[in-house]
Amino acid sequence: MSKPANPQGTRDFGPQVMRKREFILSIIRTVFKKYGFEPLETPALELLDTLEGKYGEEGNKLLYKIRSNKELFNEVSPEIAEEIKTLLPNRWIPGNSKLGLRYDLTIPFARFVVQHRNDITFPFRRYQIQQVWRGDRPAKGRFREFTQCDADSIGSTSLLNEAELIQIYNEVFVNLGLPNAVLKVNHRKFLEALVNELQLEFPVAKFTSTLDKLDKIGVEGVTKELMSYGILESKCNQIFAIIGHAALTTQNLETYAKAFNNNAIALQAIDDLSHLLTFLEGSNLQIRVELDLSLARGLDYYTGCIFEAIVPNSEIGSVSGGGRYDDLTGVFGLNDISGVGISFGIDRLYEILQVQDLWPKDLHENKSVLLCHFDEKTQRYATQVARKLRNMGIATLVYPDQKRINKQFDFANKIGVKYAIVIGESEMETGMLTVKNLNKGEQVSLEVTQLKVYLAT
Amino acid sequence: MSKPANPQGTRDFGPQVMRKREFILSIIRTVFKKYGFEPLETPALELLDTLEGKYGEEGNKLLYKIRSNKELFNEVSPEIAEEIKTLLPNRWIPGNSKLGLRYDLTIPFARFVVQHRNDITFPFRRYQIQQVWRGDRPAKGRFREFTQCDADSIGSTSLLNEAELIQIYNEVFVNLGLPNAVLKVNHRKFLEALVNELQLEFPVAKFTSTLDKLDKIGVEGVTKELMSYGILESKCNQIFAIIGHAALTTQNLETYAKAFNNNAIALQAIDDLSHLLTFLEGSNLQIRVELDLSLARGLDYYTGCIFEAIVPNSEIGSVSGGGRYDDLTGVFGLNDISGVGISFGIDRLYEILQVQDLWPKDLHENKSVLLCHFDEKTQRYATQVARKLRNMGIATLVYPDQKRINKQFDFANKIGVKYAIVIGESEMETGMLTVKNLNKGEQVSLEVTQLKVYLAT
Numbered sequence: 001m002s003k004p005a006n007p008q009g010t011r012d013f014g015p016q017v018m019r020k021r022e023f024i025l026s027i028i029r030t031v032f033k034k035y036g037f038e039p040l041e042t043p044a045l046e047l048l049d050t051l052e053g054k055y056g057e058e059g060n061k062l063l064y065k066i067r068s069n070k071e072l073f074n075e076v077s078p079e080i081a082e083e084i085k086t087l088l089p090n091r092w093i094p095g096n097s098k099l100g101l102r103y104d105l106t107i108p109f110a111r112f113v114v115q116h117r118n119d120i121t122f123p124f125r126r127y128q129i130q131q132v133w134r135g136d137r138p139a140k141g142r143f144r145e146f147t148q149c150d151a152d153s154i155g156s157t158s159l160l161n162e163a164e165l166i167q168i169y170n171e172v173f174v175n176l177g178l179p180n181a182v183l184k185v186n187h188r189k190f191l192e193a194l195v196n197e198l199q200l201e202f203p204v205a206k207f208t209s210t211l212d213k214l215d216k217i218g219v220e221g222v223t224k225e226l227m228s229y230g231i232l233e234s235k236c237n238q239i240f241a242i243i244g245h246a247a248l249t250t251q252n253l254e255t256y257a258k259a260f261n262n263n264a265i266a267l268q269a270i271d272d273l274s275h276l277l278t279f280l281e282g283s284n285l286q287i288r289v290e291l292d293l294s295l296a297r298g299l300d301y302y303t304g305c306i307f308e309a310i311v312p313n314s315e316i317g318s319v320s321g322g323g324r325y326d327d328l329t330g331v332f333g334l335n336d337i338s339g340v341g342i343s344f345g346i347d348r349l350y351e352i353l354q355v356q357d358l359w360p361k362d363l364h365e366n367k368s369v370l371l372c373h374f375d376e377k378t379q380r381y382a383t384q385v386a387r388k389l390r391n392m393g394i395a396t397l398v399y400p401d402q403k404r405i406n407k408q409f410d411f412a413n414k415i416g417v418k419y420a421i422v423i424g425e426s427e428m429e430t431g432m433l434t435v436k437n438l439n440k441g442e443q444v445s446l447e448v449t450q451l452k453v454y455l456a457t
Numbered sequence: 458m459s460k461p462a463n464p465q466g467t468r469d470f471g472p473q474v475m476r477k478r479e480f481i482l483s484i485i486r487t488v489f490k491k492y493g494f495e496p497l498e499t500p501a502l503e504l505l506d507t508l509e510g511k512y513g514e515e516g517n518k519l520l521y522k523i524r525s526n527k528e529l530f531n532e533v534s535p536e537i538a539e540e541i542k543t544l545l546p547n548r549w550i551p552g553n554s555k556l557g558l559r560y561d562l563t564i565p566f567a568r569f570v571v572q573h574r575n576d577i578t579f580p581f582r583r584y585q586i587q588q589v590w591r592g593d594r595p596a597k598g599r600f601r602e603f604t605q606c607d608a609d610s611i612g613s614t615s616l617l618n619e620a621e622l623i624q625i626y627n628e629v630f631v632n633l634g635l636p637n638a639v640l641k642v643n644h645r646k647f648l649e650a651l652v653n654e655l656q657l658e659f660p661v662a663k664f665t666s667t668l669d670k671l672d673k674i675g676v677e678g679v680t681k682e683l684m685s686y687g688i689l690e691s692k693c694n695q696i697f698a699i700i701g702h703a704a705l706t707t708q709n710l711e712t713y714a715k716a717f718n719n720n721a722i723a724l725q726a727i728d729d730l731s732h733l734l735t736f737l738e739g740s741n742l743q744i745r746v747e748l749d750l751s752l753a754r755g756l757d758y759y760t761g762c763i764f765e766a767i768v769p770n771s772e773i774g775s776v777s778g779g780g781r782y783d784d785l786t787g788v789f790g791l792n793d794i795s796g797v798g799i800s801f802g803i804d805r806l807y808e809i810l811q812v813q814d815l816w817p818k819d820l821h822e823n824k825s826v827l828l829c830h831f832d833e834k835t836q837r838y839a840t841q842v843a844r845k846l847r848n849m850g851i852a853t854l855v856y857p858d859q860k861r862i863n864k865q866f867d868f869a870n871k872i873g874v875k876y877a878i879v880i881g882e883s884e885m886e887t888g889m890l891t892v893k894n895l896n897k898g899e900q901v902s903l904e905v906t907q908l909k910v911y912l913a914t
Contacts, residue, residue: 007556333461397492
């Protein structure tokens with residue numbers, strides 16, 4: 001028998017890790033709800049039809065497919081299939097599975113919206129917190145099964161949606177203890193405007209994907225690549241004279257209008273972002289919101305504002321991204337529904353909180369109390385005490401076996417329980433509880449009814 | 458393009474359904490925690506090695522496998538594989554996936570315990586609420602992707618564990634509004650004792666699986682099947698004279714001791730169950746706990762107490778099952794760790810609550826308030842009000858677009874929002890909020906600070 005193991009790129013989350021993950025998820029979930037987003041869950045299994053061709057060539061390769069013999073059979077050319085059929089008349093068991101595993105939450109959401117469009121009231125705000133699967137090569141911080149937390153608002157073109165997503169970013173990062181987070185904002189029209197104003201005669205998508213490499217290959221690298229496509233060095237210099245980053249303010253937007261020579265396409269971006277700013281007036285954001293014209297975001301479906309959040313000095317790339325899409329549902333046959341959404345990667349946030357040790361101090365604690373006892377009689381009495389404590393809403397464990405009291409304390413310590421309650425003959429007589437604080441070694445004697453207040457202080 | 462759809466046997470859970478599912482899950486989770494169970498999550502992807510051979514022949518067929526071309530290649534016989542290799546030199550792309558989807562939560566839990574045995578403090582109580590996948594033929598109440606809620610206590614042989622699981626059953630059903638639920642209890646040793654006492658000369662497992670059909674084929678059917686295996690009719694009559702169901706009480710256990718002629722194996726079961734009852738003294742269970750000697754539970758790994766919960770008159774079979782297993786981790790090479798666990802099927806509970814309409818009255822409500830407005834100016838003011846309300850912890854939506862006020866009320870009604878707050882010029886002047894109860898049509902004027910109390914009443 002081989003040694004039991006979980007698959008490469010996947011993880012088991014034991015109680016300690018679960019508490020930390022739940023700390024992050026609960027902050028994000030609470031903020032999403034406060035902004036009127038409602039929960040949605042879609043199945044892990046999707047039809048391959050739904051998934052294939054939606055994530056680019058690279059994404060297609062990383063899809064987890066559930067395939068039957070029959071399907072594999074169909075993947076070979078018809079001539080060869082015929083030959084195999086003759087060779088293996090009984091080995092090709094027909095199967096009807098045409099399934100894959102969810103690769104992100106955006107495409108399933110688009111599929112849901114189109115499929116249920118007659119039951120949905122627009123504008124529709126949903127949040128979705130579920131696993132996704134990608135057959136990628138596992139690496140530090142890159143997993144094959146991981147969790148995404150998405151919030152999307154679909155069916156409204158108002159920039160208020162973007163403004164509220166920025167407020168959500170602010171609240172989430174502040175509540176996570178990361179007020180130093182930076183939210184980079186750009187607008188796809190700025191990228192179009194660059195191509196247009198500088199007459200690059202170059203597809204916007206290709207320009208965007210080159211620019212997207214700025215973080216990795218720097219100004220020189222991007223210039224080199226653009227020049228290899230035939231763009232003059234002088235134009236490249238013009239590009240880098242324009243793009244840069246600055247706080248997202250009305251004033252800076254005006255500066256960009258000039259830099260773009262009041263290009264009509266750039267003015268559309270400026271108009272949107274100015275409008276967005278009116279909705280943020282007085283919102284006292286603690287995170288830095290930066291207008292970063294080099295922000296490109298690879299995904300093709302973005303059409304308006306785009307977002308990317310980073311935590312400086314964390315040595316971890318983007319922890320969230322998102323943007324406005326005008327035709328996401330078009331691939332499923334429903335046009336002209338605009339939406340905007342963001343997605344947090346909680347595994348990366350976890351990594352940052354872990355390295356910077358930003359967890360709340362009591363998060364390592366097991367919130368249960370442990371009832372300890374000396375023999376069958378005191379254990380039976382302990383089960384009655386447990387009933388009372390649980391009725392008061394206190395998570396309670398009764399040590400289930402007959403072991404020496406020190407073994408029981410040892411157990412409490414190991415599982416992170418802070419309070420042990422010792423039930424002996426005298427406690428049975430008086431009805432009092434002897435409560436031992438295992439961290440401090442102190443112990444007090446309390447009435448059952450006093451326990452809840454004592455634990456809360 | 459084909460019509461977008463989710464795969465057969467899977468479901469999308471929109472906001473209304475999510476609220477109901479969360480109602481059930483939150484009750485179960487809260488009770489599990491109160492008894493000191495801690496959360497665990499394992500990956501959806503498991504190595505096929507971990508899954509295969511653990512669920513019987515039928516289960517093996519229902520496993521969802523993620524297979525690469527290479528693996529399918531290996532499934533054919535070596536000779537034929539050689540031939541295919543010659544035929545398709547370039548078509549068999551090597552793959553290294555040997556993965557399957559989680560089929561239940563018990564085997565992954567056993568795998569986790571063995572893999573992490575040096576980091577786990579025993580006795581270990583974990584709860585796990587996750588999806589499982591089975592390639593079964595979809596039917597009413599049977600899905601290919603569904604949720605299980607398990608609680609297991611492993612590393613302790615004390616009957617206190619069983620007693621607490623019974624208390625958990627009671628609390629969960631009472632809190633769900635199903636105090637009429639019936640928990641059937643049996644002990645595997647009773648089944649062994651029947652075979653032993655009646656000298657059936659028949660494998661216990663075969664006897665158990667025949668008896669398991671009692672619900673479906675009745676006494677006559679079971680008798681017929683047992684006789685076909687060579688058991689005399691008189692012995693069958695003796696079996697049915699013994700088995701039956703009665704409340705689980707000390708008195709009834711004594712009656713069974715006599716019926717079993719004080720058979721030594723039966724006395725072990727009676728001893729366990731008597732011991733269990735001492736831990737339940739004074740616990741005032743509302744559900745009926747029934748000793749049902751015909752309860753067999755198919756799974757091979759149970760060795761002690763077994764449980765099955767039903768809701769009478771629901772026309773739905775068991776909603777939960779479980780039991781004591783003495784060697785679950787043995788398949789992964791770790792022997793002699795005894796545990797006991799139960800598993801709730803939340804999809805079936807959902808079905809029962811839905812049919813009997815047992816949802817809390819306000820569960821259909823969207824808890825957000827909607828801020829309505831007349832123009833850009835009042836909308837901008839509304840966003841400032843929204844900020845205050847959200848800071849007070851009130852879930853708040855601002856209608857994002859410029860639409861007639863009746864359209865905005867209409868939107869609120871459709872998404873189940875009960876309170877619309879109308880922001881007009883006069884509200885901007887006075888700072889008061891006009892709050893409209895859309896169910897009753899009433900409206901009141903309130904200070905911002907009064908809103909939270911008003912909404913709570």
